[in-house]
Amino acid sequence: MNRVILLAAESTVIPSSARRVISVNSPAAPHRWGSLRRTGGLWLRRLGRVAFYAFGGLLAAVLLLLLIATVIDLGQPRMWGTFTQTDCEQRPRGGCRPIGMWVSDDGRTILHDVFLDGWPGDGGITRASYQPTALLGTDVVHVPTLSGIGPWVIGGFLLWWVGYVLVKAAAWGDLTVPRSWVLPGRRRPRGPAGVSPRRAYREALAERSREGHTGESGTIPEAQPKVG
Numbered sequence: 001m002n003r004v005i006l007l008a009a010e011s012t013v014i015p016s017s018a019r020r021v022i023s024v025n026s027p028a029a030p031h032r033w034g035s036l037r038r039t040g041g042l043w044l045r046r047l048g049r050v051a052f053y054a055f056g057g058l059l060a061a062v063l064l065l066l067l068i069a070t071v072i073d074l075g076q077p078r079m080w081g082t083f084t085q086t087d088c089e090q091r092p093r094g095g096c097r098p099i100g101m102w103v104s105d106d107g108r109t110i111l112h113d114v115f116l117d118g119w120p121g122d123g124g125i126t127r128a129s130y131q132p133t134a135l136l137g138t139d140v141v142h143v144p145t146l147s148g149i150g151p152w153v154i155g156g157f158l159l160w161w162v163g164y165v166l167v168k169a170a171a172w173g174d175l176t177v178p179r180s181w182v183l184p185g186r187r188r189p190r191g192p193a194g195v196s197p198r199r200a201y202r203e204a205l206a207e208r209s210r211e212g213h214t215g216e217s218g219t220i221p222e223a224q225p226k227v228g
Contacts, residue, residue, distance in 0.1 A: 049172060056165040063158040069135045070150035076131045079104050083116050083141055085124030102128060102141050111141070118143030 081104040088096035098116040103109070111130065117140055120126040128141035136150070169175035 067154045073134045076133045079130045083128040085120045115140040118146050
């Protein structure tokens with residue numbers, strides 16, 4: 001009788017519609033889709049980081065080249081003269097850039113339609129310097145406060161940008177930071193004796209484990225004498 005029941009159970013065929021319902025409502029399906037979504041999110045996040053690092057490296061290289069050029073320009077001959085504004089070139093983001101004529105102090109060099117790095121004084125006239133052999137711009141003159149300041153401005157921005165990229169890389173876990181370095185917002189709390197809570201927790205677990213092994217070894221503690 002049992003054999004007949006087993007043969008009937010083996011011959012039973014589940015309809016195709018029922019099999020589809022089982023496969024769709026299987027608990028493994030949501031888990032599979034969730035895993036795929038998490039994997040796709042990780043890949044997109046990683047791709048964004050790679051793009052940020054590529055852009056950061058390119059910008060740092062450009063700034064480095066500009067810094068080298070401005071340092072070389074510091075050693076180039078510098079002439080002083082007077083700039084007189086005759087026009088103003090409109091900028092895409094608003095404002096305008098002064099254009100005018102520059103005449104050296106000895107009157108031997110006269111430049112027409114040159115740009116002014118800065119702003120002229122009253123009447124559109126100001127003192128300005130000119131470097132005829134400069135690597136960056138031979139059609140521009142500079143006011144006294146901006147003459148020779150290029151390396152400091154570009155160098156400061158380069159240091160800030162490199163530091164910003166390194167901080168982001170450390171925050172994302174792509175850069176290992178020594179424990180002696182303390183990042184803003186990353187200071188680890190310490191206990192009274194200078195021990196971190198994680199280390200204190202591990203030491204407490206180890207102490208409990210040692211006490212448990214001592215109790216299982218069968219050692220009977222000595223009886224304490226009764227007082228009174």
